[in-house]
Amino acid sequence: MLADSLLGGFPSELIPASSKVKFPDGADFRIEIPSVEGPKVLQAVLDEAKARGVTVNRVSQGSGAMLHSEAELREFSRIAADAGVEISLFIGPREEWGVGAMSRSPEGPALGGSVRGMRQLRYAVEDSLRAIESGIRGLLVADLGLLQVLSEARSAGKIPADVIFKVSVMKAPSNPATLKVLESLGGDTVNLPTDLTLNELYEMRSVTNLPIDLYVEAPDGLGGVVRGNEIADLVAAAAPLYVKFGLRNSRPLYPSGLHLDNDAAIIAREKVRRASIALEWLKRDSREFVQSKAGAEGLGIPQL
Numbered sequence: 001m002l003a004d005s006l007l008g009g010f011p012s013e014l015i016p017a018s019s020k021v022k023f024p025d026g027a028d029f030r031i032e033i034p035s036v037e038g039p040k041v042l043q044a045v046l047d048e049a050k051a052r053g054v055t056v057n058r059v060s061q062g063s064g065a066m067l068h069s070e071a072e073l074r075e076f077s078r079i080a081a082d083a084g085v086e087i088s089l090f091i092g093p094r095e096e097w098g099v100g101a102m103s104r105s106p107e108g109p110a111l112g113g114s115v116r117g118m119r120q121l122r123y124a125v126e127d128s129l130r131a132i133e134s135g136i137r138g139l140l141v142a143d144l145g146l147l148q149v150l151s152e153a154r155s156a157g158k159i160p161a162d163v164i165f166k167v168s169v170m171k172a173p174s175n176p177a178t179l180k181v182l183e184s185l186g187g188d189t190v191n192l193p194t195d196l197t198l199n200e201l202y203e204m205r206s207v208t209n210l211p212i213d214l215y216v217e218a219p220d221g222l223g224g225v226v227r228g229n230e231i232a233d234l235v236a237a238a239a240p241l242y243v244k245f246g247l248r249n250s251r252p253l254y255p256s257g258l259h260l261d262n263d264a265a266i267i268a269r270e271k272v273r274r275a276s277i278a279l280e281w282l283k284r285d286s287r288e289f290v291q292s293k294a295g296a297e298g299l300g301i302p303q304l
Contacts, residue, residue: 018239018287019202019205019240021205021239023297024296028235028240029240029292030211030291032057034060035060035268037061037062037253038061038072041265042080046079048268052273056275058088060089060090060166062253063254063255065128065131066091066092066123067092073134077134078135084294085299086138086164087137090140112142112170113142114142115143121145121149124143132159136302137162138300140168141166141168142168142171143171148185154186163300165189169192169215173192175203176203179204180208188210188211189212189242190212191213194215194222194223198233198237201238211241213241213242213244216245216278217245217274218246219247220248222246228274228277236287239289247270247271
């Protein structure tokens with residue numbers, strides 16, 4: 001950066017070594033827009049991305065595949081397949097929306113994404129199969145047992161081999177040992193806590209070649225960090241990195257639906273705008289990191 005030439009009299013910042021790991025296509029990072037809550041919102045994301053010259057590689061969604069009709073899931077799949085974009089849909093049901101009370105207690109939020117009992121586990125497996133039958137190839141999972149069940153089903157050929165299991169930020173590991181556990185259970189990409197330092201990110205990268213998912217801007221409920229200006233250093237430390245753009249100071253959307261479509265669409269457009277600004281910061285860096293193109297190898301592109 002030009003700023004380095006103006007700071008020659010100050011000590012250099014201690015930063016970790018750069019990751020040598022790449023995505024299958026040789027790229028260093030991909031752009032993800034989270035909370036894309038339906039086909040209408042996905043179309044808004046793609047329209048905004050085209051207008052701003054941003055390549056969106058993956059979108060994810062938090063309301064859950066179970067709250068979409070099969071026709072909506074197929075429309076979701078069609079739009080994303082045409083654009084070469086992965087869709088990762090949250091698999092439910094989840095305990096925080098169930099009849100139990102502890103997940104909604106002051107000390108119970110850690111249980112929120114869990115699947116409670118065999119009844120919910122059965123529904124969650126069926127939710128996964130329903131989404132896959134509708135073309136979806138990215139499943140967002142927040143329960144460790146469900147992750148293992150689905151992973152074993154994929155290994156046995158009962159789930160297509162091209163399905164991607166994305167570990168939710170609700171199960172984000174805070175240390176390398178826990179990250180290795182999630183990898184052993186079948187996670188293909190793993191969300192990390194939003195507030196990790198560069199050195200902590202590099203510690204995580206040092207134990208796995210899995211793609212890492214990181215909110216560069218996070219909603220208030222996940223800490224509200226805004227660090228798009230750091231994108232080059234974050235990619236250097238953690239590549240291959242899914243760079244996620246949430247939005248601080250925006251309304252919660254889960255569970256979404258027609259009553260929130262307009263809000264969800266405008267919030268998603270602003271996330272794309274934030275991504276475009278971060279990419280401007282990336283261009284100011286001399287390290288020339290590479291982003292995956294649409295439809296890149298390793299993406300869970302819907303299959304119709």
